[in-house]
Amino acid sequence: MTQADLRTRLEEARASGLHHIARAQDLASLEEAQVRALGRKAALSRARSDLRQVPPEDRKELGRLANEVHAELEAAIAAKRATFQAAFMEKRWERERIDVTLPGDAPPVASIHPLTKTISAFVDIFVGLGYKVAEGPEIELSRYIFDALNMPPAHPARSPEQTFFVGGRGVDVCLRTETSPVQVRTMESQQPPVYVVVPGRCYRRDTADATHVAGFAQIEGLAVDEGITMGDLKGTLELFARSFFGDELDIRLRPHFFPFTEPSAELDVQCFVCKGSGCRLCKHEGWIELLGCGMVDPALLEWVGYDTERYTGFAFGMGVERLAALSHRISDIRLLWGNDLRFLTQFRGSG
Ligand SMILES: [Zn+2]
Incomplete structure (x- = not known):
């Protein structure tokens, strides 16, 4: 395991994670993308655990890169989730919107004979x-x-x-x-x-x-x-x-x-x-x-x-x-x- 190999794997994890996050169409597929990018078996996680195998003098820089990739993927997921939630709220707001300018339905009220x-x-x-x-x-x-x-x-x-x-x-x-x-x-x-x-x-x-x-x-x-x-x-x-x-x-x-x-x-x-x-x-x-x-x-x-x-x-x-x-x-x-x-x-x- 060389420093160059691990760097490549981290960069690929970044690219493939961002790709899957970008393709997510809704909250459910975003959850899947999150598992693929940051889960225990994700390329990033595996690369991080392999950091132990590189010489200590290179480990620090690669570790920083791994953290950077991790933070970037997390940020991309959070941003994507925010747009889905905003769209969901927008739809819900549209569905439940009350037009206060419409005349109300007057309930029948009794009156004196x-x-x-x-x-x-x-x-x-x-x-x-x-x-x-x-x-x-x-x-x-x-x-x-x-x-x-x-x-x-x-x-x-x-x-x-x-x-x-x-x-x-x-x-x-x-x-x-x-x-x-x-x-x-x-x-x-x-x-x-x-x-x-x-x-x-x-x-x-x-x-x-x-x-x-x-x-x-x-x-x-x-x-x-x-x-x-x-x-x-x-x-x-x-x-x-x-x-x-x-x-x-x-x-x-x-x-x-x-x-x-x-x-x-x-x-x-x-x-x-x-x-x-x-x-x-x-x-x-x-x-x-x-x-x-x-x-x-x-x-x-x-x-x-x-x-x-x-x-x-x-x-x-x-x-x-x-x-x-x-x-x-x-x-x-x-x-x-x-x-x-x-x-x-x-x-x-x-x-
Ligand atoms: Zn008269």
Whole structure:
């Protein structure tokens, strides 16, 4: 073994190592090239172990050359590995890249039903005036629905044709046809002053059409106190109508009849679309019928044990569907009970 032989072998190990490293196409083939260039059986390793056989005076220089070749091959492998890793990361980055400028997929978010919104808007106005919210049973005694409200036994509302009786004909329990029994129960349970609004579900044997459904929502109001007059009724309802439909609108009261109020009236509000000049919504009348109202019949106050010499009151009530239909220009209230998201999501966010 001569110095020249060993030098040649080291140079060949360098050239062949660099050649294999350069040819590696990926990390796996680079691993193979590394084994071939630097492994225990590689030409370089074998040449290094043969260094022992050269004379000591030459060993130092050849040893330096061997170290140099080893370092060069290691550096070439490291550089090649770095380019593969960079390319791998580049590909991965490309694959996993998120374009933050793309519009996101909005997850479906629930929203409040337009009827519930309408009730809330109504209640907010009256709570602002100091009213409380009262609630009562949907399955009610005839005594609270009909007797207390001055409806004689022959009144058509007491017929099973109009009312859902629970347990069959002649049973004195039915699904409430209006929220008025809650007014009666509220008065029964406390002395005046009474200021309540009563939202709730009611039921009538109506065939569903554009303005009727058999299960619907109603909202009523009741005020009983000393010195309550028709002027208070008008002022309160004017404030409600203007808060709900528009500041500048007029209201009017038309005489009407209800069994539990005397005098009774219907309240119209000036059409909020045409401001009274006539349009499709108000059927060219300039006015929109809004609700029924009146001064509480003293017979009802007596029925609950109030002193009618001292107390008077007013009451009003309306269908929530009608109110919602008016404020959202819905022409068929069956849509409100249809549970169709295509319809309901149109009102997301609106008041
Ligand atoms: Zn109009």
